Amino acid sequence: MSTSQLALSVLLLPVVGAILLAGRGWRLPRTFTKIVGPGVVWASFAATLVLFFNNASGDFTYWTWIKSGSFEVPFNLLVDNLSIFMCLVITGVGALIVTYSVGYMEHEDGPSYARFFTYMDVFIFSMLLLVLAGNFVFLIVGWAMVGLSSYLLIGFWYQRRSAVLAARKAFVMNVIGDAGMILGTFVLFVSYQAITYSGVFRAIAGLHECVYPRACIAPLAHPLDSPTLELAAFLLLVGAIAKSAQLPLHTWLPDAMEGPTPVSALIHAATMVTAGVYLIGRMHPIYDIATYAHGTVAIVGAVTALFAATIAIVQTDIKRVLAYSTMSQIGYMFLAVGIGAYAAGFFHLLAHAFFKALLFMAAGNVIHAMHDEQDMRKYGGLFRQLPRTSWSFLIGSLALVGVIPLVGFFSKEQILGAALSKPDDSLALAVWVIGAATALITGFYTGRMWWMAFGGKPSPERPVAVPHEARLVMMVPVLILAALSVVGGFIQTRALGIGPSSFSDFLFPVLGRMSWEEGAGVVVAGLVTMALATLLFLAARRFYVERSWKPWSSRLPWAQRLLERKYYFDEIYDSAFVRPMDGIADVGLRDIEKPVFDGVVVGTGRAAVAGASSLSLTQSGYFRNYVLVFVGGAVVAAVLLLIRANS
Amino acid sequence: MSGLSIGGSQIDASWFLILAAILFIIGTAGVLVRRNPLVILICIELMLNAANLTLVVFSLQLHNLEGQLFALMSMTVAAAEAVVGLAILVDIFHVRDVEDIDELSEMKG
Amino acid sequence: MAVAGAIGVVAFREPIRSVLSLVLVMLALAVLFLLLSAQFVFVVQIIVYAGAVMVLFLFVIALFGPTRELARTRLRFQSWLSALFVLAFLGLVWTMVQGIKYRQPDQGTDLSVFGTVQSIAVGLFTTYLYPFELTSILLLVAAIGAIYLSRKKIDDL
Numbered sequence: 001m002s003t004s005q006l007a008l009s010v011l012l013l014p015v016v017g018a019i020l021l022a023g024r025g026w027r028l029p030r031t032f033t034k035i036v037g038p039g040v041v042w043a044s045f046a047a048t049l050v051l052f053f054n055n056a057s058g059d060f061t062y063w064t065w066i067k068s069g070s071f072e073v074p075f076n077l078l079v080d081n082l083s084i085f086m087c088l089v090i091t092g093v094g095a096l097i098v099t100y101s102v103g104y105m106e107h108e109d110g111p112s113y114a115r116f117f118t119y120m121d122v123f124i125f126s127m128l129l130l131v132l133a134g135n136f137v138f139l140i141v142g143w144a145m146v147g148l149s150s151y152l153l154i155g156f157w158y159q160r161r162s163a164v165l166a167a168r169k170a171f172v173m174n175v176i177g178d179a180g181m182i183l184g185t186f187v188l189f190v191s192y193q194a195i196t197y198s199g200v201f202r203a204i205a206g207l208h209e210c211v212y213p214r215a216c217i218a219p220l221a222h223p224l225d226s227p228t229l230e231l232a233a234f235l236l237l238v239g240a241i242a243k244s245a246q247l248p249l250h251t252w253l254p255d256a257m258e259g260p261t262p263v264s265a266l267i268h269a270a271t272m273v274t275a276g277v278y279l280i281g282r283m284h285p286i287y288d289i290a291t292y293a294h295g296t297v298a299i300v301g302a303v304t305a306l307f308a309a310t311i312a313i314v315q316t317d318i319k320r321v322l323a324y325s326t327m328s329q330i331g332y333m334f335l336a337v338g339i340g341a342y343a344a345g346f347f348h349l350l351a352h353a354f355f356k357a358l359l360f361m362a363a364g365n366v367i368h369a370m371h372d373e374q375d376m377r378k379y380g381g382l383f384r385q386l387p388r389t390s391w392s393f394l395i396g397s398l399a400l401v402g403v404i405p406l407v408g409f410f411s412k413e414q415i416l417g418a419a420l421s422k423p424d425d426s427l428a429l430a431v432w433v434i435g436a437a438t439a440l441i442t443g444f445y446t447g448r449m450w451w452m453a454f455g456g457k458p459s460p461e462r463p464v465a466v467p468h469e470a471r472l473v474m475m476v477p478v479l480i481l482a483a484l485s486v487v488g489g490f491i492q493t494r495a496l497g498i499g500p501s502s503f504s505d506f507l508f509p510v511l512g513r514m515s516w517e518e519g520a521g522v523v524v525a526g527l528v529t530m531a532l533a534t535l536l537f538l539a540a541r542r543f544y545v546e547r548s549w550k551p552w553s554s555r556l557p558w559a560q561r562l563l564e565r566k567y568y569f570d571e572i573y574d575s576a577f578v579r580p581m582d583g584i585a586d587v588g589l590r591d592i593e594k595p596v597f598d599g600v601v602v603g604t605g606r607a608a609v610a611g612a613s614s615l616s617l618t619q620s621g622y623f624r625n626y627v628l629v630f631v632g633g634a635v636v637a638a639v640l641l642l643i644r645a646n647s
Numbered sequence: 648m649s650g651l652s653i654g655g656s657q658i659d660a661s662w663f664l665i666l667a668a669i670l671f672i673i674g675t676a677g678v679l680v681r682r683n684p685l686v687i688l689i690c691i692e693l694m695l696n697a698a699n700l701t702l703v704v705f706s707l708q709l710h711n712l713e714g715q716l717f718a719l720m721s722m723t724v725a726a727a728e729a730v731v732g733l734a735i736l737v738d739i740f741h742v743r744d745v746e747d748i749d750e751l752s753e754m755k756g
Numbered sequence: 757m758a759v760a761g762a763i764g765v766v767a768f769r770e771p772i773r774s775v776l777s778l779v780l781v782m783l784a785l786a787v788l789f790l791l792l793s794a795q796f797v798f799v800v801q802i803i804v805y806a807g808a809v810m811v812l813f814l815f816v817i818a819l820f821g822p823t824r825e826l827a828r829t830r831l832r833f834q835s836w837l838s839a840l841f842v843l844a845f846l847g848l849v850w851t852m853v854q855g856i857k858y859r860q861p862d863q864g865t866d867l868s869v870f871g872t873v874q875s876i877a878v879g880l881f882t883t884y885l886y887p888f889e890l891t892s893i894l895l896l897v898a899a900i901g902a903i904y905l906s907r908k909k910i911d912d913l
């Protein structure tokens with residue numbers, strides 16, 4: 001099979017699955033859904049592996065979608081190491097999660113079960129389209145479809161009002177991002193008359209004296225001022241912020257936990273929320289020149305990381321802790337790509353996909369065992385009763401904290417090391433400080449989470465006294481990801497200053513190399529940070545295992561409230577945007593819709609009826625009247641004839 | 648030439664036309680004024696006859712037989728129409744005694 | 757005589773008298789047809805019109821007995837408007853007739869056989885065969901219609 005066919009099959013296999021399962025899929029036996037649903041994703045993964053091992057690359061155009069004057073939009077897929085990497089993550093981790101959900105969603109009835117897998121396959125397809133697209137239009141198509149899939153999956157249990165509201169919130173915020181993306185694309189098209197990546201990037205390289213696609217990273221002889229690119233970069237950044245739930249478009253992510261846990265694992269940990277990072281990485285020729293926007297990326301990332309970590313401290317729902325943790329870790333990725341350490345950012349994306357999906361699925365196992373109880377205060381003492389889940393969760397948690405030798409250490413410390421060692425960049429230093437502080441807080445809240453759930457004695461409010469481990473189909477993906485979290489770090493050990501850099505080597509053809517080298521001091525700083533975070537992890541035990549979980553919150557009640565209310569973001573947005581829109585909508589309904597539009601429609605009907613009834617008066621029913629009218633007409637006709645004859 | 652040669656002498660065709668016109672108008676007046684449905688049908692026949700007369704006059708005037716043929720057709724049609732009209736009237740009379748055509752005004756509005 | 761008959765048609769109160777006046781008109785017209793070299797039409801007028809159609813009318817009147825028209829009317833302006841229109845019509849037609857200009861008569865018709873049965877027959881069965889056939893179908897349809905309309909409705913109404 002040729003590369004272009006392979007690439008297309010990677011993209012389309014999930015669609016086949018979705019189509020097979022949609023509509024009448026639930027009429028077939030459930031086994032069909034169980035095989036097709038994850039099966040197509042595994043098939044897609046296999047195809048991606050073939051591409052990977054063949055070092056495939058190329059820009060393949062399959063057909064031209066729009067052709068209108070100079071505006072030509074082809075359907076093309078760009079296969080390079082970056083997109084292959086993303087596809088591996090999406091299909092690999094995605095396949096594990098979809099397989100997991102075969103067991104997790106078992107309690108759903110027939111139509112719902114098939115519907116779930118349909119939506120999951122649609123999501124996988126959309127995400128693949130997003131990363132494989134070779135031009136901005138299909139990027140946006142994938143982008144929007146991912147938002148749609150997210151909406152469908154968050155609101156999967158649509159009988160729950162909270163789920164529906166959460167889905168709507170996610171969708172609306174995503175649309176704000178979509179608007180930014182579209183406007184950014186407009187700016188780029190107007191400036192460069194191209195809509196494909198190769199077209200746009202070549203145009204930029206030509207105008208700004210870089211060598212496509214890599215060398216724009218190198219510091220340029222004369223720094224360029226490019227307002228157009230800055231504008232485009234900022235607009236695209238809006239999209240990235242919305243999709244990746246960074247400040248200020250972040251409020252939808254915690255609410256998105258209303259969806260089933262596999263959804264949270266796949267969409268809101270491993271793949272969709274990383275789309276923003278992918279975007280910045282893919283658009284790096286733009287961001288290398290648009291330095292202000294580039295810096296903004298780093299700032300947004302760092303601030304969000306810290307912000308989310310602080311909120312995670314007070315969450316009681318296990319999934320919310322993980323949600324804020326995701327927000328925080330993606331902040332790290334933004335931080336990395338924001339300072340130019342692209343490979344580091346993507347490495348953390350990979351690591352995060354491993355351990356966050358692991359954590360969500362393990363949490364799903366716990367939730368399942370606890371009969372859908374998600375409040376951590378009602379857990380406690382699960383370590384002895386659920387050994388495999390506990391160990392997996394522990395591995396995931398330590399990876400999140402960044403403990404050596406798990407993958408999280410290598411990825412996070414590489415980012416922090418790059419930030420610390422970047423020369424002549426005060427911004428990098430500032431974000432390093434924030435990032436390091438966040439790492440410490442991460443240690444704390446992760447520890448709190450683990451100890452509350454698994455440590456100590458069982459809470460008296462426990463719904464299930466003797467929980468049992470999850471089934472095989474739910475356990476195996478968890479174990480696989482745990483293994484990956486353990487060994488995954490060893491492909492890129494730059495954080496220790498020695499060892500392989502396979503990952504950044506792999507992405508070099510697309511992303512180039514970091515323009516500076518880390519020194520030895522960075523390694524030390526990294527190890528120190530890790531040690532401190534680990535200490536905090538253990539320290540959390542004292543707070544939570546002994547069930548004394550309000551020691552400092554009683555001393556600082558305002559802080560507790562601030563964090564619990566998520567810094568009042570939801571309230572601010574509600575009064576600033578939601579209420580006014582509701583007001584406008586009400587006014588519109590009352591004063592515009594009803595009188596004008598309904599008036600016109602109903603009025604037309606009434607006018608017609610009135611006209612008809614007045615005309616019907618001529619139908620008197622009397623024969624002689626009618627004859628009279630005939631004769632009158634004949635007279636008139638005769639008069640006209642005479643006039644015509646005489647004139 | 649407005650003359651017709653009838654039986655050897657020349658007569659102006661206009662007289663006949665005026666006669667036909669008068670007959671027609673009388674018939675029209677009858678249709679408008681009389682209220683007995685039967686009488687109305689009779690007046691319609693009168694109008695048809697007047698039209699036939701006009702046709703024949705022109706036929707002779709223009710030396711073209713079409714006029715007479717048309718008049719024949721017209722008579723046929725008139726006969727058919729009278730038959731059907733009377734049948735309808737008979738039908739109505741079966742149901743109710745109609746003296747005045749104004750009573751048959753259900754198709755109002 | 758024709759005019760007198762016509763007025764009679766309109767004026768008589770009893771329908772039977774109107775019918776008889778119409779017969780009078782038809783006979784007068786028949787004679788006029790004869791004068792106008794329309795022998796065949798004359799004959800048909802007598803046989804079909806004065807004979808069959810009028811007899812039909814008489815039958816209907818006989819069937820329903822004499823009826824009288826009452827004086828009151830429901831439509832008030834009917835008579836005035838009718839009078840107006842009729843007079844207007846009359847005036848117009850008079851004007852028209854006065855100003856009428858005949859075109860040249862067709863050449864080449866033999867006046868001695870004009871209007872005879874033979875010439876009519878020739879016309880009917882050659883040039884005007886189509887209208888002739890259609891008219892016969894029309895008659896057939898009318899006959900069927902009349903039978904249908906006047907059948908006794910026992911079971912359906």
